[in-house]
Amino acid sequence: MSHSEISSPRYAAKMRNNAKIHCGTCGTNFYLDETDSPPFCSERCKLVDLNRWMHEEISLPHEGGPGELDDPSSSDIAH
Numbered sequence: 001m002s003h004s005e006i007s008s009p010r011y012a013a014k015m016r017n018n019a020k021i022h023c024g025t026c027g028t029n030f031y032l033d034e035t036d037s038p039p040f041c042s043e044r045c046k047l048v049d050l051n052r053w054m055h056e057e058i059s060l061p062h063e064g065g066p067g068e069l070d071d072p073s074s075s076d077i078a079h
């Protein structure tokens with residue numbers, strides 16, 4: 001038995017900020033301390049996601065979108 005076990009690398013690794021994150025843009029699993037742009041794996045992925053949100057907001061069809069998004073009540077009246 002020795003006291004060196006407490007300061008072993010394996011023990012130190014547990015103290016590390018090693019929360020694993022799933023990048024919502026590219027699907028990569030990475031550690032929080034590996035990125036400059038949490039919660040994304042990279043600045044690029046952050047911008048891609050931001051762009052996607054903005055684009056969706058602008059291009060979201062106000063009415064008469066792709067088939068299934070139609071308001072059922074309005075088509076009821078038409079019948």
Ligand SMILES: [Zn+2]
Nearest residue numbers: 023026041045
């Ligand atoms: Zn990513």
